[in-house]
Amino acid sequence: MSSDLLVVENLRKQFGGLKAVGGDDGLSFSVKEGSFVGLIGPNGAGKSTTFNLISGVLEPTAGRVVLAGTDLANVRSSDIASLGLGRTFQTPRAFMSLSVLDNVLVGAKSSGENLRSVLLGGWRSSEPALIEKAKAALTRVGLEDRVTETVSNLSGGELRMLEVARQLIRDPKILLLDEPTAGVDPSLQGKLSKILTDLHKEGRTLIVVEHNLHFLFSIADQIIVLQQGELLSSGTPQEIKTDPKVVAAYLGDEHAA
């Protein structure tokens, strides 16, 4: 049986006087456990802001987010991440002074991250297993040849894959991906699509912001459409494709093409 893993209720965010997310009632939607949700909408529709609100990078002006029964109000983003939420960013973020491998290892919850274990050296025994896991994650995203390189050698698309690998090693329950295919080499896109399908099969919940609609409509089982921060429509890919509101506001061009 599936229940709502993520509930967004009357969420609103304003920057100065400008509305970024949510109309008068705010933005509301829910995501069932194990579903694959596509979040689409024109530029400036508030997709990335919604991700930032869910993951705690931004504080909502009003409304709330509930993850697996926990109200996330006043929960720090690091704690939200520890609750099992993983995310990538619209502009890929990497730890520039670390190697590719270390960038992935940062994602792992290592026992060597508390001072006592560091001073006593107890972390050493668990490290090899983590390194194997990190290498496996890098292989999965197609970066197995780049393990020892510094991240400054990676292309924008490769940085995106690196971010995915960093999340894979964490084993998140729910994963928010912000434009995962942007700038990614077509050969890697196939890998990405396979990873996403696999993660979905493993029972993980995915929310993906994507402009590549063919990619998204082929694998998502629910689509949420935002426009100017408000919910325009929500439903299966088939329903969305034929929704007159969506077609008029967003899909028009592509539909005509």
Next chain:
Amino acid sequence: MTLIAQYFVTGIVTGCFLILATIGFSLTRRVEGFLNIAHAEMLGVSAFIAWGLNTQAGWPFLPAAIVAIVATAFLGLFIGRLVYDPIRNLGPAVLLISSVGVAYVIGGAIDGIVGTGIRSLDIPLATTYKFLGVRITDYQMIVVGLAALTGISLALFLNKTKTGLAIRAMADNPALAASRGIDVQKTSRATWLVASGLAGLAGVMLAMIATLSTDIAFHQILQILAVAILAGLGSLYSVLLSGLIVGVAMDMSVYFIPAGYRPLIAFAVVIVVLLVRPEGLSGRSKS
């Protein structure tokens, strides 16, 4: 009661001096984007040029002061172009740390040339006036007058002149200013001239109302920082208010706690403001 009033008036004078000393610092922070620790050394440069021309070369005070201010303005421009321009892309932290190095060079130079000891200008002794039992000297009144005049001129300069408007545009959004055809280089140079010139003016005022020793700069920078932070780093008009607050708070404190703790008030201000309201009086967000 008269004693409190006396401390209050002295505090206003201190505050007016702090306004003069801080506006240039805040202007640099606003336009160039970093905390110029060496700003206080510019006060020292100006004060000692004025002192040298006045007492060593025997010039009258006014021309000595004017030459000191102009020389300080150009020295500031020179340092800005030589030291800070090339490293601007390394970020505000490196610029801040570099300015400590610059402060060392200037401080060392002043020490070497002037030598240690207490100095004062060769000007007539201050005349003291008494209003309702509160004393104020003519030099102190000049400081207050000049602070007011500077506040007004700065407002006019920033709002009415082309360079002033360019400075404001660059302070608010450098990228946008550049794309709108503002000459970033020229504006930056104008900023250095104005900011250092103001430091020069403050330095001359300091020479007028106080005795000089070569370590004055360090004591000034602490108070300048306090005023700038209370105002909200980089905001200009709030400096007028925060200068007065810090000045009055410091001088009035002497009534309640031992005089040795007077400088402490400035730090208490820094700590409290940064912990409670980092954006300061102005309410501009720090980003």
Next chain:
Amino acid sequence: MNFEQLFLTVLTYGCLFSVMTVCLNLQYARGGMINFGTVAYFAAGAYAYAIFTQEPPKGLDQYLFGFDAPWWIGFIAAGVASLLFAIITGWPTLRLRGEYLALTTFAFAEVLHSFLLNERRIGNGSVGLSNVDRPDFSAIGLSENYGFMLSAVLLLILTSLLCRRILASPYGRAVDAVRDDEVAAEAVGKDVHRLRFEIFVISAVPIGFAGALYAMITTLVSPDLFTAEVTFFVWIALVLGGEHTIKGVILGTLALVTFEEVVRSLHFETVRAAEIAASVEYMMTGLIFVMILRWQPFTRFAKKGATP
């Protein structure tokens, strides 16, 4: 100029100040925190040592406490005092970033300085505490000079090992990640506040120990030994060393101390000449500092041969 004496002085003070630069390196180059109040933790250690080891007040003494404890208790107290001061100052301030953190730590250091100067009950105010107790090295057959030199070297080695151990672990990796990109580090569950706070506090402890050793060597603690100049000195040494590797910052500090001691050991005929020499030394220090920040030669070198 007595070469042996110069060698001993350089090595002793060089290692002593290196302890501070190594810790500052941990805070700044790795943790991304600008601590402009370094001297405060140094002073806290020195005063704690002096207060714990001195005799109870008598006669003209204005200080309140003296515990007449053996030197090693004073030494431990120095580490604890610095740790406590780091907790008190770090807890409220570490959510601040960059220059805001720099200013607050600077202000805290000035507040401490002002208290030491004005509150005579802590350590006799501006007079300070003299005749500070020192351990007796004759028991192990060492002269005092060599004893202190070896102590400073030992303290530096232990501090470096501690830093290395922290940085070469997953903990160090997380610290680096937080400095590189806080938001991304939080997105993988790193507790940014905890990491920054722990690094800040743990790196204050060796600075406190260095303070105790300094008090033993000078046998005097007074407010004018602990001014912001000490902070700037350590910062200059840090920049001189290229900011990144432990080896680099130690070499930077040794170079700066050597430079200062050589200038200091020169003989001048007049007071004025000595004064000018001091000013020139000051200017040179500033000039070198600015030039290194401008061209960063050591950083480039260190990056090429960077150790993991």
